Amino acid sequence: MNVALRTALALYPARYRRDRGAELAEVFADTTAGSGRLATAREALDLAGYGLRLRTGLTEAALPGRVLVATAPLLAGTLLGLVALPGTGDWREFRIPAAARAGTDLPWPRLVENIAVLGLAVVPLLLVAAAALGAWRAVRLLGAVVALLGAVRIGYAGLSLPASGVWSGWFFAYSTTALVPYLLGGLMLAVAPTRPADSPGRTDRLLILAGAAAGFAVTRAQGGYDTRNLMDGWWPVALLLLPLLLVLFAARDRLLPAALGLALLPLTAWFSLFSLWEQLGGVWRAAPWALGTALVLVLAYRALAPARPTHRQAARRIG
Secondary structure (H helix, E strand, C coil), rough: CCCCHHHHHHHHHHHHHHHHHHHHHHHHHHHHHHCCCCHHHHHHHHHHHHHHHHHCCCCCHHHHHHHHHHHHHHHHHHHHHHCCCCCCCCHHHHHHHHHHHHHHHHHHHHHHHHHHHHHHHHHHHHHHHHCCCHHHHHHHHHHHHHHHHHHHHHHHHHHCCCCCCCHHHHHHHHHHHHHHHHHHHHHHHHHCCCCCCCCCHHHHHHHHHHHHHHHHHHHHHHHHCCCHCCCCCHHHHHHHHHHHHHHHHHHHCHHHHHHHHHHHHHHHHHHHHHHHHHHHHHHHHHHHHHHHHHHHHHHHHHCCCCCCCHHHHHHHHHH
């Protein structure tokens, strides 16, 4: 067994490796027989990727994977609603035209930033077109591109901050939270299992339209990312908790409400995180509240999930 195969198999759960390890090794040997190093590496990466999916539950059969599959068309739609023509007060109204006019005669960090700005205005449109056509592998790839472009913009925001000053942290938090929908939404689409080939195309297209309407309405209601519309008090908390509470429906295998919550969470996080950061006085002061909320949600999910028989009880039933 070569190193690439051993490394890939090590990522599989132990029980799966015991039951099907020999079969996977045999298929890998047959597939890569006579192939070059590049083809062998690609097969090993595919094998390793599925092992990671099994470990994280991001397969078509596991609940987290099924929730992401149901979320994908809604989430693609919300990204479309987000990139709709920005209005007055939205920071993109000024940034996108400036990036388009700047050309390529720029220092490389600014050029990369401008490419990311324009990419985040165009790639989500391609992603929605791919989703409407049922090309879910392309959707995963384009979702990864959206997340990467969001990460590039966050990196540029960090590099371009002044060395000191009272506003440096404020602008970084402002810029970072504005990119949460692209970063989180693109990442969820990138790791979602590929939808089956017989996926109901018409239903998916209706869900894309519903997601686009929701994304556009929520963004318009907020007035884009205009600081004059940022909310104080309990509204930011409510906008974060409501989608998370919808996700709890997954405990009862109710996928559509959970998918709606996951699709809206990047948008509501966009509007809420910066407000909470300001009100609580920074990330470290917000961290205990975030950890406490996460713990309560996990406990609520476990309380709602139906009881599963233990291995001993299942063995008795079979016997």
